[in-house]
Amino acid sequence: MKKVVLSMMTALLVMFIVGCSQQNEETSENEAGAEEKPTITLGVTPWTSTVPPTEIAQIILEDMGYTVEQTQADAGSTYIGLSRGDIDVFMDGWFPVHDVYIEKYGETIEETAVSYSDADSGLVVPSYMEDVNSIEDLKGMEADFDNELYGIEEGASVTKKIDGLIETYELDMKQVNSSEGGMIAQAMRKMESEKPVVFYGWRPHTMFNKFDIKMLEDPKGVFESATVKVITNKELQKSAPDAYKFLSNWSIPLDEVEEMIVKIEEEEIPKEEVAQEWIDNHQDKVNEMLGK
Incomplete structure (x- = not known):
């Protein structure tokens, strides 16, 4: 009887050791797998x-x-x-x-x-500028905008595109660059007193929910739907x-x-x-x- 009990205890001990070993191996594999994710x-x-x-x-x-x-x-x-x-x-x-x-x-x-x-993008103006509906309408009235057009940061590729647009439409304007927030803040200051202002706009963006603005027609196709x-x-x-x-x-x-x-x-x-x-x-x- 003692031998039977001893044999059973030995078998249980072996099973316990094997089980722990397998569990440790699985844990190690899982940890290794997790470590592999960059x-x-x-x-x-x-x-x-x-x-x-x-x-x-x-x-x-x-x-x-x-x-x-x-x-x-x-x-x-x-x-x-x-x-x-x-x-x-x-x-x-x-x-x-x-x-x-x-x-x-x-x-x-x-x-x-x-x-x-x-995703449309291009030049936008306030809706109160009823006579300005196309980029071509800016020609001859650049001084009303202080000869400035507001854009985003200089590192953006669209900055060069806007400079090219100014040349294409032969506008006597200079692009003033800043961050997105800085550009919008500059435009807001103008719009608060209903002064002429033109700046870069795109969707999706809250500017079209927050302000009464419109995107200008681009008959020369400088901007495309993105x-x-x-x-x-x-x-x-x-x-x-x-x-x-x-x-x-x-x-x-x-x-x-x-x-x-x-x-x-x-x-x-x-x-x-x-x-x-x-x-x-x-x-x-x-x-x-x-x-x-």
Whole structure:
């Protein structure tokens, strides 16, 4: 009897040791798998349109087990970072304006997905300027605008496009560059006293909800309706294939981006909360992007 009991205890001890060993191996494998996921860096330009898609992508990527960081930079620096691998993803590439960056860095970056189309951009004026409906209408009245046209930061590719527009339309105007917020603040000061002002505008943006403004017709076609795309460093597909798959399936309607911008900018709801709300309300869409 003692031998039977001893044999049973020995067998149980062996089973316990084997079980612990297997559990430790599984834990080690899981930890190793977790360690294999790289940190993903998202590029963030100083544009309101960049914020909602970036925040949504960050939450989803973190739920997938990735550590996610954000790097603030102007558009030019963001594309340089993408080309070098310092930045992995940019959620707000504007095309065809940003074609110049693809041409320059096409060996190391790629257009991974279309976020949304039909994003209009161009020169805007207040609606109280009833006689100004086309860029051509600015010709001959440049002095009314103090010969100034307000644009965003100098590092943005659209800055050169606007300089080219001034030449194309032979306007006696100079582009005054500042941040997006600085540009809008300058325009607001003019609009408060209903003075003539012309500045760069685009959708999605709260400016079309906040101000009574209109986009000028562009008969010479300097500006085109934009398509906004997700841009990634080409190494991401190898280093984070599931993250790349998710991003390659990415899409979001323009009007939903604009609604989120309004919540963040006007209603002052934290951007993380706005992004999480969108995810919660569009779980089927999220699952589709994740390939579930």
